[in-house]
Amino acid sequence: MTREELIQALIPERVRQGAAYQVPDATGMIKLDAMENPYTWPQSLRDELATRLADCELNRYPDPHAEAIRTPLKQWMEIPETLDLIFGNGSDEIIALLISNLIGTGRSVCAPDPSFVMFQVLANQYTVPFRALPLDSDFDIDIDGWMDGLMEADPALIFIPQPNNPTGNLFSKDRLAQIVESTQALIVIDEAYTAFTDADYLDWAVRYPNVVVMRTLSKVGLAGSRFGMLIGHPDWIVEFDKIRLPYNINVLSQTAVQFALEHASTLEEQSGMIRQERMRLTTLLTERGYTVWGSEANFVVMECGDQSARALFEGLKQHRILVKCLDGSHPRLANTLRLTVGAPEESDALLAALDQLVSG
Numbered sequence: 460m461t462r463e464e465l466i467q468a469l470i471p472e473r474v475r476q477g478a479a480y481q482v483p484d485a486t487g488m489i490k491l492d493a494m495e496n497p498y499t500w501p502q503s504l505r506d507e508l509a510t511r512l513a514d515c516e517l518n519r520y521p522d523p524h525a526e527a528i529r530t531p532l533k534q535w536m537e538i539p540e541t542l543d544l545i546f547g548n549g550s551d552e553i554i555a556l557l558i559s560n561l562i563g564t565g566r567s568v569c570a571p572d573p574s575f576v577m578f579q580v581l582a583n584q585y586t587v588p589f590r591a592l593p594l595d596s597d598f599d600i601d602i603d604g605w606m607d608g609l610m611e612a613d614p615a616l617i618f619i620p621q622p623n624n625p626t627g628n629l630f631s632k633d634r635l636a637q638i639v640e641s642t643q644a645l646i647v648i649d650e651a652y653t654a655f656t657d658a659d660y661l662d663w664a665v666r667y668p669n670v671v672v673m674r675t676l677s678k679v680g681l682a683g684s685r686f687g688m689l690i691g692h693p694d695w696i697v698e699f700d701k702i703r704l705p706y707n708i709n710v711l712s713q714t715a716v717q718f719a720l721e722h723a724s725t726l727e728e729q730s731g732m733i734r735q736e737r738m739r740l741t742t743l744l745t746e747r748g749y750t751v752w753g754s755e756a757n758f759v760v761m762e763c764g765d766q767s768a769r770a771l772f773e774g775l776k777q778h779r780i781l782v783k784c785l786d787g788s789h790p791r792l793a794n795t796l797r798l799t800v801g802a803p804e805e806s807d808a809l810l811a812a813l814d815q816l817v818s819g
């Protein structure tokens with residue numbers, strides 16, 4: 460057989476027909492597309508980190524349980540004593556782990572629509588049935604739609620980002636409680652944006668037998684080290700730990716995360732600046748006539764009105780600014796752009812470019 464024939468025979472059609480996850484090239488651009496923290500650490504901290512990284516034992520496998528991180532993380536996030544954690548190579552890996560658990564069971568996974576794309580992407584990859592759950596006109600949980608959807612899909616797993624990506628809003632607490640109390644599925648409250656909201660559902664993982672909480676350090680300045688976590692009752696965690704790859708958090712990441720937690724005040728300070736900047740950016744966009752959706756995350760969605768989102772997206776690229784064009788990704792996101800909240804000077808550059816594009 461030729462290699463082509465072997466690939467045809469051995470790689471499933473859904474994989475051959477699919478495409479790899481696309482990340483646009485942002486070299487030299489102001490990067491406002493991926494909800495990263497724009498700030499680096501002061502030089503003195505970077506020097507100290509360099510020394511710590513140089514001392515890492517790269518010849519050894521890392522600690523499979525990343526024990527050195529556990530206690531400081533629990534303290535910093537005020538995780539209740541009765542809850543346990545497992546770590547992932549980003550929360551993407553935790554999502555993959557949770558969904559992979561359903562392979563071959565015939566059980567499905569649900570998530571709001573629209574929501575973070577990886578829930579559906581990974582379900583498709585693992586051939587686990589996926590069901591989208593509708594949102595109402597305020598992008599809140601549509602209770603009747605969810606009850607119908609849950610009845611039909613009978614899912615084993617439901618992801619609920621709180622706040623949601625890409626809409627930025629929090630789902631109302633009473634509706635969320637109604638869903639939690641009416642399903643036998645495991646509910647994963649995805650608090651990826653916890654640093655930018657006062658909402659906190661950790662106590663639900665204590666109170667409800669079917670709730671766990673997922674978090675990430677990606678949005679507070681550690682996207683490059685890929686570190687996410689699942690927080691839940693030890694009985695849940697022990698099961699998921701069985702299907703985790705043994706050395707999934709490499710020693711450089713473990714060291715960087717441990718170091719960052721020793722300097723958590725820097726992370727908090729930077730998240731605080733982003734929250735401030737979210738307000739300023741929202742005001743300045745609104746003053747220009749754009750409709751900006753209320754956000755509890757480190758991004759805002761802007762409706763482009765009589766401007767074309769796609770044209771603005773392309774125009775911004777010419778100005779070396781990369782944002783996310785949501786137009787075409789979902790009917791309810793037509794003609795919108797998602798803007799990561801960056802540093803004030805990045806917002807200023809964005810606003811100046813928008814003004815030029817609109818006037819020119």
Ligand SMILES: Cc1ncc(COP(=O)(O)O)c(C=O)c1O
Binds near residue numbers: 623624677
């Ligand atoms: C809601 C939500 N969950 C999870 C993630 C993935 O985060 P990580 O970088 O930890 O894989 C994202 C990333 O944007 C997200 O928006």
